Amino acid sequence: MLTALGDPTRQAILESLSDGPLAVGELAADLSSSRTISRPAVSQHLKVLKEAGLVIDEQIGTRRLYRVDPEALRLVREHLDHFWERSLSSFQRRVASDTTEKRPRDE
Amino acid sequence: MLTALGDPTRQAILESLSDGPLAVGELAADLSSSRTISRPAVSQHLKVLKEAGLVIDEQIGTRRLYRVDPEALRLVREHLDHFWERSLSSFQRRVASDTTEKRPRDE
DNA sequence: ACTTACGGTAAGTTAGCACTTACGGTAAGT
């Protein structure tokens, strides 16, 4: 899931979609304001994002609306939280042992 | 920064480092328990992670200890939070307008 | 000074990925 978030274009796609659902063509037009990206390319990125569970699609007539799945973002956030807390606690343990080693009876 | 997190090997490196600081050789040995990764490859990944600000290094004798920067993880988390909140609010707005459209005078 | 340990880096190779073009398929409008 983090791997799917690695590509800058896909990050831009999610950024656009986070403002609200968009069809594929609209997305391509929206992204072309900054980068130059073809519609098929957008389609392929959406496929990756969908398989990663970051995006949900819904067919409406000939159009196909894509929206971000808030639940997926919550999962990524939780995952990073684990990282963060573990590294933070190990960091604090290190600092604590440092001070006790250097100042055994400080207070 | 998210782009640097995209590579699976770098994710594994951060996972190992989140348990505590490690030297390059130790990291390579630790990762070889699951994947097969050479020491130079680890070095190159650490360079990317360092340039992305996700990792901090410290020279101790001939060894070089790497640790994750908790502050960087906090930044990534905040970035995702923005995404999450925006997509969530747009989602809620959509739900709200749907219900008001379908049940204009409900409740 | 010699050796050993440790790790960064240059050079070269390869696999994969992002992209374009071209095509086909479906839904709605006339």
Added chain:
DNA sequence: ACTTACCGTAAGTGCTAACTTACCGTAAGT
């Protein structure tokens, strides 16, 4: 039925990023 709009996908290409091998520098121990 024909046309138009919209989109997914197959096929092919180019580039880049991840990897290995080889080499060099530095720090500490003898």
